[in-house]
Amino acid sequence: xxxxxxPTQPYSDQKPGTSGLRKKVKIFQQAxxxxxxxxxxxxxxxxxxxxxxxxxxxxxxxxxxxxxxxxSMAAANGFARVLIGxxxxxxxxxxxxVIRKYKTFGGMVLSASHNQGGIHGDFxxxxxxxxxxxxxxxxxxxxxxxxxxxAEYKISDLPQVDIDTIGETQFAGITVGQTFTVQVxxxxxxxxxxxxxxxxxxxxxxxxATDFAMKFDAMHAVTGPYAKEIFVNRLGASCDSLMNCExxxxxxxxxxxxxxxxxxxxxxxxxxxxxxxxxxxxxxxDGDRNMILGKNFFVTPSDSLAVLAAxxxxxxxxxxxxAGVARSMPTSGAVDRVAAKLNVPSFETPTxxxxxxxxxxxGKVTLCGEESFxxxxxxxxxxxxxxxxxxxxxxIAVKKMSVEAILKAHWLExxxxxxxxxxxxxxxTEAANSVIAHIxxxxxxxxxxxxxxxxxxxxxxxxYHDPIDxxxxxxxxxxxxxxxxxxxxFRLSGTGTEGAxxxxxxxxxxxxxxxxxxxxxxxxxxxxxxALQISQLVEKxxxxxxxxxx
Numbered sequence: 001x002x003x004x005x006x007p008t009q010p011y012s013d014q015k016p017g018t019s020g021l022r023k024k025v026k027i028f029q030q031a032x033x034x035x036x037x038x039x040x041x042x043x044x045x046x047x048x049x050x051x052x053x054x055x056x057x058x059x060x061x062x063x064x065x066x067x068x069x070x071x072s073m074a075a076a077n078g079f080a081r082v083l084i085g086x087x088x089x090x091x092x093x094x095x096x097x098v099i100r101k102y103k104t105f106g107g108m109v110l111s112a113s114h115n116q117g118g119i120h121g122d123f124x125x126x127x128x129x130x131x132x133x134x135x136x137x138x139x140x141x142x143x144x145x146x147x148x149x150x151a152e153y154k155i156s157d158l159p160q161v162d163i164d165t166i167g168e169t170q171f172a173g174i175t176v177g178q179t180f181t182v183q184v185x186x187x188x189x190x191x192x193x194x195x196x197x198x199x200x201x202x203x204x205x206x207x208x209a210t211d212f213a214m215k216f217d218a219m220h221a222v223t224g225p226y227a228k229e230i231f232v233n234r235l236g237a238s239c240d241s242l243m244n245c246e247x248x249x250x251x252x253x254x255x256x257x258x259x260x261x262x263x264x265x266x267x268x269x270x271x272x273x274x275x276x277x278x279x280x281x282x283x284x285x286d287g288d289r290n291m292i293l294g295k296n297f298f299v300t301p302s303d304s305l306a307v308l309a310a311x312x313x314x315x316x317x318x319x320x321x322x323a324g325v326a327r328s329m330p331t332s333g334a335v336d337r338v339a340a341k342l343n344v345p346s347f348e349t350p351t352x353x354x355x356x357x358x359x360x361x362x363g364k365v366t367l368c369g370e371e372s373f374x375x376x377x378x379x380x381x382x383x384x385x386x387x388x389x390x391x392x393x394x395x396i397a398v399k400k401m402s403v404e405a406i407l408k409a410h411w412l413e414x415x416x417x418x419x420x421x422x423x424x425x426x427x428x429t430e431a432a433n434s435v436i437a438h439i440x441x442x443x444x445x446x447x448x449x450x451x452x453x454x455x456x457x458x459x460x461x462x463x464y465h466d467p468i469d470x471x472x473x474x475x476x477x478x479x480x481x482x483x484x485x486x487x488x489x490f491r492l493s494g495t496g497t498e499g500a501x502x503x504x505x506x507x508x509x510x511x512x513x514x515x516x517x518x519x520x521x522x523x524x525x526x527x528x529x530x531a532l533q534i535s536q537l538v539e540k541x542x543x544x545x546x547x548x549x550x
Contacts, residue, residue: 020126056090
């Protein structure tokens with residue numbers, strides 16, 4: 001094997017966001033663009049002689065080509081072995097599990113998550129460290145600094161590698177006597193085995209053998225093969241309980257984001273009146289997000305996290321109780337109420353799964369979640385869509401209650417944190433920044449102001465002090481907190497590739513059970529108008545309605 005040192009010039013736009021680097025495919029197809037970013041990681045990391053790298057992605061357009069490039073670069077940069085998901089397919093939670101199970105040095109996860117795919121769509125790449133979680137900001141900041149001054153990258157002259165056949169292929173290494181191995185693994189079996197070790201598959205199988213009707217939507221994305229193995233082969237579900245389970249490079253032309261807007265086909269099935277099914281769920285492009293639906297009933301991700309925490313001991317893996325819970329700052333405080341009753345700690349972190357890793361590694365938390373349809377536990381260091389679906393099915397099987405009944409019983413015990421998120425996608429960046437600047441300009445004048453039934457207590461730009469490593473993350477989202485515990489949060493998302501996405505999070509605590517039936521948009525109507533008044537969003541962007549409401 002020969003190493004080729006290739007001269008290059010830096011790009012200025014390779015700053016990783018909350019989940020790696022995401023750009024349009026055409027950006028990644030620029031000369032040396034992918035190579036520069038990968039080499040910036042390899043130059044930042046100290047790679048030991050026997051290092052093993054996991055590589056795989058969600059199967060979107062450009063996935064297979066990028067994998068070949070990364071294999072060749074890994075060989076040139078001193079890795080001894082690369083583990084590849086068969087066909088280059090590897091869900092994000094499965095990648096985390098493979099890194100942890102095989103104790104590898106880390107992994108390159110190729111995904112733009114819930115963003116659209118195809119030749120005109122998005123592509124993404126992030127690095128996961130040895131604990132299975134996304135690289136922390138300390139590493140990604142160093143990588144960005146490297147990317148701005150990079151002058152060359154190293155790649156080998158390896159031939160095209162077969163990534164579709166399970167097994168090993170060996171090549172002569174960099175030096176005499178060394179070998180470089182590419183191993184294609186069945187990551188679907190690895191992940192399914194993990195799920196079977198966590199949940200009561202016997203109870204779920206018995207539930208699915210009754211007249212309980214469910215539908216899982218893989219949205220033409222990565223979880224399709226995993227869903228077939230788990231639901232059909234291991235739990236005995238009928239094949240027609242699954243939909244859109246063939247992975248596609250452009251996700252069937254759809255938008256693989258499991259919410260009420262983009263999972264429209266599933267929503268129609270689940271909100272079909274008397275003919276609606278008992279349970280519905282969907283996952284996203286790379287398999288780390290989930291949406292849970294009951295018969296004519298939507299479960300917000302914030303409520304889902306709270307319900308799972310409250311019922312964790314019904315699941316074999318958590319029968320002994322949980323160590324604690326964590327949520328991202330924009331996520332509702334519903335899970336905090338559960339933690340208080342269980343007498344376990346709860347943590348509020350910035351958005352981005354990497355912030356949960358330290359807490360889980362230190363044994364401080366077991367369950368964690370984000371309002372952006374991500375929930376998981378310490379079994380991996382990523383969000384895990386299918387894990388959340390199986391958790392819900394396990395709880396339903398034990399409690400023998402419907403999704404709606406479980407939620408209403410939970411609200412009766414804890415009260416309801418009425419919650420909604422309004423996304424304004426693809427706003428011109430300058431206009432989005434002006435909205436944020438306008439809100440910040442009112443920080444000194446807003447406290448004690450009264451808006452209808454609400455009085456402002458304080459407002460700030462959220463900062464997080466990591467209790468494990470002492471690191472500080474500033475400017476994580478604007479919070480407007482009201483005296484009754486209600487909140488409005490404004491945040492620019494870091495997961496899009498075009499313009500800016502401005503998210504408005506609205507939350508009001510409702511202890512009165514006679515009002516628990518109200519639709520969230522009705523219950524939050526006054527707060528929605530307050531958010532628009534404070535932000536002047538309509539005036540500054542021209543946008544009168546959100547792109548997505550969840």
